[in-house]
Amino acid sequence: MRLGSFYTKTYKSMPYDVQFRSTQLLYRSGLVKLSEEGNMCYSPMGALYAKKLQDSIVERMRDFMEFKVAxxxxxxxxxYQQELKSYKQLPLKLFHAAASGNDDYKFKEGLFNPRQLTSLVFTAFAEEQSATQIRRELAEALRGLGSELGIKLQPLDSKDMMSLVWESKLPLKQFLKCDSCGFGGDAAYIKSGAQKYEGSEELLATEYIHTPSVGTIAQLEEFFGASAKSFIKTLIFEVGEKIVAVLLRGDRNISIGLLARHIGMEPEEIKMASEDAVMKATGAGIGFAGPIGLKADLLLCDEEVLNMKNSVCGANRTDYHIKNVTCGRDFKPDAIGVFKEARPGDACPADAGTLEALNGSEIASIEIKELKGTYLDENSREKRLWSVSVRICVERLMSAIAEENMDESGAIVWPAVFSPFEYYVIAGNVKKPEELQLAEDAYRLILESGRSALLDDRSERIGSKFIDCELLGVRGVIVAGKLASQGLVEVRDRKSGTSCEAALEELLEKLY
Ligand SMILES: [Zn+2]
Incomplete structure (x- = not known):
């Protein structure tokens, strides 16, 4: 491609305050346009980069797709799932590209979290065993892809979901990772182990305590002179028409993600109950809710609360709490589950390890699940269908590539096989016929050898051509400049930092 006849524009600086160098560089290279509203789009040049990256990924994931779904x-x-009736049709592997809104949108995180994200989704419908096998192969393929792209993807596995996370030095999303096994995932969605109860085993009789204006956990800690861990927190939510109450240990936060999954709703359908609704459910003022005598359609209890004995909770009576409350004896929840938000230091649910914080961006994820649909196996028995799907986020991937593939000066060196241009040929001064001619010849030679190249035949100064070449991140540079009169070009490899001179007939041998 000739730059002289293509629209491209690079910038000296980025006008917005974005933390990540990758976003700044991708903006300055003119590959992406990012508006102050957080919307991004690709420039014509950026579209070439995005397309090449996507095509290369699809090429590497060939085994996981039979056809593309529109x-x-x-x-x-x-x-497609409904059409699956027999084991003979399995597995069915589909590919799909999708753009979707991003719940994590934050302007300063730039392309790691723009308003819209493009995902490449590979989904397989399969029998249970084969789904597990496909999941393993997908994880392997993604790790391979990561290393080809020069980025380390850490697999965080919580059984039904595996997140492949690029670790960031700057704050991004928080993930948790076991320090001894591969367990881990998005802190908002994973279940950590319950902490054991440390205290007397003997159950004491319940007692109402007058606690005027003592409503918050901090006030309770002071009033009772006890740690937040000895209180039962009662949270009340409105889900549609229903009142759902969740019991947690006093020092814990609710994970709306886990609650939503438990009751089969979307997180945004769950709202904190209004003051009126709380007063109706408890018959008391705000701050005195408790499980005993509570009017809720569903009373859920975090498993950690089962380990608590002789706890304090609200009495559903204004200005009163009850002490020496124990689950099972004093109240019976409708269901027990994990509803607390996992945090660093919690126990790993898979082994004896401890969860540690990991800060980064989820570049890809693999989800496996049992579906409601069924198929007939080879003995005509009805079996549940499974699906396994991997989602690769293009913008985050581009950002991670840019973060991890920089030369010493901090300019991007795009991994050559994922770049639309392996070589950047510079005609030093297009007004000098020998320089332009030599550049044209070198360009043609490279294309004829089956490689890709960009010819910079614009009437710009050579200095700005070097800058644009660096901004576009092209790895190989061929310069037809001062030595053109002797028939020599300069050949540089930006990745290794080496350079040499070459006559046209030896050019191909001297390319990286
Ligand atoms: Zn573990």
């Missing part, structure tokens, strides 16, 4: 993701997937 249309809305959810409806389409459901449609």
């Amino acid at each position: 249309g809305g993701e959810r409806e389409c997937m459901a449609m």
Whole structure:
């Protein structure tokens, strides 16, 4: 491609305050346009980079797709799934590209969290065993892809979901990772182990305590002279028409993600109950809710509360708490589960390890699940269908590539096989016929050898051509400049930092 006849524009600086160097560089290279509203789009040049990256990924994931699905993701997937009736049709492997809104959008995180994210989704419908096997192969393929791209992807596995996370030095999203096994995941969604109860085993009789204006956990700690761990916190939510109460240990926060999954709703359908609704459920003022005598449609209890004995909770009576409360004896929840938000220092649910914080960006994820749909196996028995799907986020991947593939001066060196251009040929001064001619010849030679190249035949100064070449991140540089009169070009490899001179006939041998 000739730069002289293509629209491209690079910038000296980025006008917005974005933390990540990758976003600044991708903006300055003119590959992406990012508006102050957090919307991004690709420039014509950026579209070439994005397309090459996506095509290269699809090429490497060939084994995981039989065909490409067009249309809305959810409806389409459901449609193909419904057509699966027999084991003979399995596995069915589909590919789908989708753009979706990003709940984690933060402007200063730039392309790691723009308003819209593009995902490449590979989904397989399969029998249970084969789904597990495909999941293993997908994880392997993604790790391989990561190393080809020069980025380390850490697999954080919570059984039904595996997150492949690029670790960041700057704050991004928090993940948790076991220090001894591979367990881990998004802190908002993983279940950590329950802490054991440390205290007397003997159950004491319950007692109402007058606690005027003592409503918050901090006030309770002071009033009772006890740690937050000895209180039962009662949280009340409105989910549609229903009142759902969740019991947690006093020092814990609720994980709306886990609650939503437990009751089969979307997180945004769960709202903190209004003051009126709380007063109706408890018959008391705010701050005195408790499980005994509570009017809730569903009373859920975090498993950690089962380990607590002789705890303090609200009495559902204004200005009163009850002490020496124990689950099972004094109240019976409708269901027990994990509803607390996992945090660093919690126990790993898979082994004896401890969860540690890991800060980064989820570049890809693999989800495996049992579906409601069924198929007939080879003995005509009805079996549940499984799906396994991997989602690769293009913008985050581009950012991580840019973060991890920089030369010594901090300019991007795009991994050559994922770049639309392996070589950047510079015609030093297009007004000098020998320089332009030599550049044209070198360019043609490279293309004829089956490699890709960009010819910078613009009437710019040579200095700005070097800058644009660096901004575009092209690894190999060929310069037809001062030595053109002797028939020599300069050949540089930006990755290794080496350079040499070459006549046209030896050019191909001297390329990296
Ligand atoms: Zn572990």
